[in-house]
Amino acid sequence: MNNMISLIFITIGILFNLLGCIGIIRLPDTYNRLQAATKCVTLGCCSIFLGVLFHFGFSDAGVKALVAIPILFFTSTVGAHALIRGTYHFGIKLGEKSVKDDYKDAVQ
Amino acid sequence: MKYITLFILSLIFWLLLTFKLTVPNIIVGTVASVICSLFFGRFFVTNVYKLLQPQRYFWFIVYLFVFIWECLKANLDVAYRVLHPAMPIRPGIVKVKTILKSDLAKMLLANSITMTPGTISVDIIDDNLYIHWIYIRSEDPEVYTGIITGAFEKYIKRIIE
Amino acid sequence: MSNYLNILLYVQIGLSVICLYRIIIGPTIPDRMVGVDIFGILVVGICAIIAIQTERSYILDIGIAWIILSFIGTLTLAKYLTCKKLNE
Incomplete structure (x- = not known):
């Protein structure tokens, strides 16, 4: 029973990862790619870790998986924030479809 | 006070990560937590009493x-x-x-x-x-x-x- | 059951190959860095699946260490993008 639940969680996680990778290929500019990829891949890997937790139960491996989830959340969000800020300062323009840019005045 | 709170939190984190209560494990964890809290204690939140509410x-x-x-x-x-x-x-x-x-x-x-x-x-x-x-x-x-x-x-x- | 897990593992490895495609093709430098960042997170997923397959818990330790290392790498790359020295 626990094995079934863990397999279901892992399958959901890999589906989310697949969506993130499609986003990384299809979307037009760097900002949108980062946007899609970070959200989907982070939640997908968290779901895989939940599957590991269900598979092992509350033993040492299960608690390790549980501890890994908040670490993954904080590191990936802070990393995405740093990358997108660096991209803007590097001089990459927003894509052709974009309609608004308030950050330009603040950078000066 | 900041240093003590950070020490307790990092010791709990270490015990969760290794998940066994043997004497050598606790000694290693204590030493690592002391080093961590000495270096990073001054960056911790200032008002630790909020943690008790x-x-x-x-x-x-x-x-x-x-x-x-x-x-x-x-x-x-x-x-x-x-x-x-x-x-x-x-x-x-x-x-x-x-x-x-x-x-x-x-x-x-x-x-x-x-x-x-x-x-x-x-x-x-x-x-x-x-x-x-x-x-x-x-x-x-x-x-x-x-x-x-x-x-x-x-x-x-x-x-x- | 373990067959199905094998298929999932191969799918996850294939997804990281897609990230490698973005790293190679990417027209600008930040695109490649996005690929590197996402690749790091996907490898952690591979570690978790291998930990289930082999029933060994130390592979999860490798996964946690990989999360932190890839985080530090991403921060360094982002610092490089802003064209500043590393101690600022």
């Missing part, structure tokens, strides 16, 4: 459920935009004003905004957050401030401030 934990759990719900919505939103043949995107960077004061609260708010539908935080300057938004739904500052920060600000204010 139970209503903050209650609001934290409520916030956690709201956050997971928003996170699932974000993923379905991204899935819709990626799989749609015409890719309905209308990106841009908007400026949002926040009422939160402390640094930790702003950090938590920026992290939450990154995981919500279609938004990712670019920079924080004083009270202003700069948000990259994949589909700008309105041009009015008050409306989009409500859409972006409205779901989280009140909970974070109750948790941290």
